Amino acid sequence: MPGRRGRRPAKKKSGAKKALLWTGGTMAFVLVATAGAGYFYLKHLEGNVRTTDVGDAGASNFRKDEAFNILVVGTDKRTGEGNEGYGDKGSAGHADTTILLHVSKDRTNATALSIPRDLIVDIPECTATKDDGSKVTVAALQGVRFNRSLGEGGRDAGCTMRTVKEATGIAPDHFMMADFNAVKTLTSAVDGVEVCVTKAVNDKESKLVLPKGESTVEGEQALAFLRTRHSFGNQGDLDRIKVQQQFLGSLMRKMSSGDTLTSPRKLLKLAEAATEALTVDSALGDVNTLKDVALELKKVPPKNITFTTIPVRDNPAEKIKATVVVDEATAPQVFDMIKNDISFTEVKAQKKKEAAAVAARLKGTKADASEVRVRVFNGGAASGSAQQQLDWLQNSAGVTKSENAGNADADQAKTTLEYAPDQADQARRLADIMGLSGSAMKPGESVANAQGLPTMTLILGEDFKGAGVPLDAASAKTPDVPKSTADEVQCAS
Structure with missing residues (x-):
């Protein structure tokens, strides 16, 4: 591997058998x-x-x-x-x-x-x-x-x-x-x-x-x-x-x-x-x-x-x-x-942080459902979920200013809603309708829809349970895989 100029001459070094x-x-x-x-x-x-x-x-x-x-x-x-x-x-x-x-x-x-x-x-x-x-x-x-x-x-x-x-x-x-x-x-x-x-x-x-x-x-x-x-x-x-x-x-x-x-x-x-x-x-x-x-x-x-x-x-x-x-x-x-x-692992600091986020992001005024403007992406939910959720939002929840934006760039474990500061009241209403937690709400920037109007971004993750089914913070479960933590003392067998 080449070294920097000015250092001692590079010696060939082998890699570790064990990545420690x-x-x-x-x-x-x-x-x-x-x-x-x-x-x-x-x-x-x-x-x-x-x-x-x-x-x-x-x-x-x-x-x-x-x-x-x-x-x-x-x-x-x-x-x-x-x-x-x-x-x-x-x-x-x-x-x-x-x-x-x-x-x-x-x-x-x-x-x-x-x-x-x-x-x-x-x-x-x-x-x-x-x-x-x-x-x-x-x-x-x-x-x-x-x-x-x-x-x-x-x-x-x-x-x-x-x-x-x-x-x-x-x-x-x-x-x-x-x-x-x-x-x-x-x-x-x-x-x-x-x-x-x-x-x-x-x-x-x-x-x-x-x-x-x-x-x-x-x-x-x-x-x-x-x-x-x-x-x-x-x-x-x-x-x-x-x-x-x-x-x-x-x-x-x-x-x-x-x-x-x-x-x-x-x-x-x-x-x-x-x-x-x-x-x-x-x-x-x-x-x-x-x-x-x-x-x-x-x-x-x-x-x-x-x-x-x-x-x-x-x-x-x-x-x-x-x-x-x-x-x-x-x-x-x-x-x-x-x-x-x-x-x-269960991290207390994360739970406290999420609780604070829930309190801060969900507290405040909520816009009427008819004023909520959102684009819906599928980011890991079952095929067809974006259209099914869109149909439910428009026909059952009164969110008529919504549209299907297709597949997200990448899949994700949890559903998220990104919104600009001036869309916070819209975000609270949609969170209330869908049962989104504060941690699922991501303050950021709005994007323009086909008409050039500022729009929130809803990405349905793998935790999405179906059109109209409320979400909660515990819906994405830890997979059942063998694991250990660094504080555990174990014996090789």
């Missing part, structure tokens, strides 16, 4: 920053970080006042000091472990969505940046494993970011990658990470040896814990992902503990280890931006950081099951919750 550095890299920065480290030391840390240009695959800058998505990528590339003996020596490095981290706009919650490497996806054509800084266009692939989105044919992290957007509809804003040594040095910097296994482990391939119950692992032993695939579950990639998530939660707890926060030695070791191992997109590469990311991540309580995996099922095209495909019955709602910034 969204906590490692960024939390190390914030821990050092809050410990009072000076600007020049932070500039030194910035010099450790590798950057790569992903073009328009990611955001051009980081914004502290918005939700953001960071794609954390771990590759199976074997280069890097001390990693020659792990096999596949000549591999270009594929997307072996990938986590899409979504951090909510209000910083009350986050979701870490694991993407199986054996998920069948379409990889779009992409322009990748070579080691010498030149560009190369890599052809698209259809119906292949997700892990081929990185490394093969020269594909870089920007190609992986585009593949994630193609497969999930969620656009990553930034990416982070790290090498094998990150696991070793980060865990050693905090004097080890606590893990738990339900039975004794003696894996000859990964060389992991652990007694039943709790243990502390660091360095090579920590890497072995994450590399083993024969000791847990059915020895498949999905069970390995669960172990990775458990380990990541434990690492987060250790890094946030008082023992770490009050130890200058650990803080400095963490910062050096994380930045030496880190590769990020150009927009994240300067010291102030990395510090900003870290400070925003620090705001999210571990109990509201949810780990989950894209819902999948066995590939029906295979007799011998080796790959998986997206479970279309469950995955779309998971994707929509992330796209629409909806938490997988």
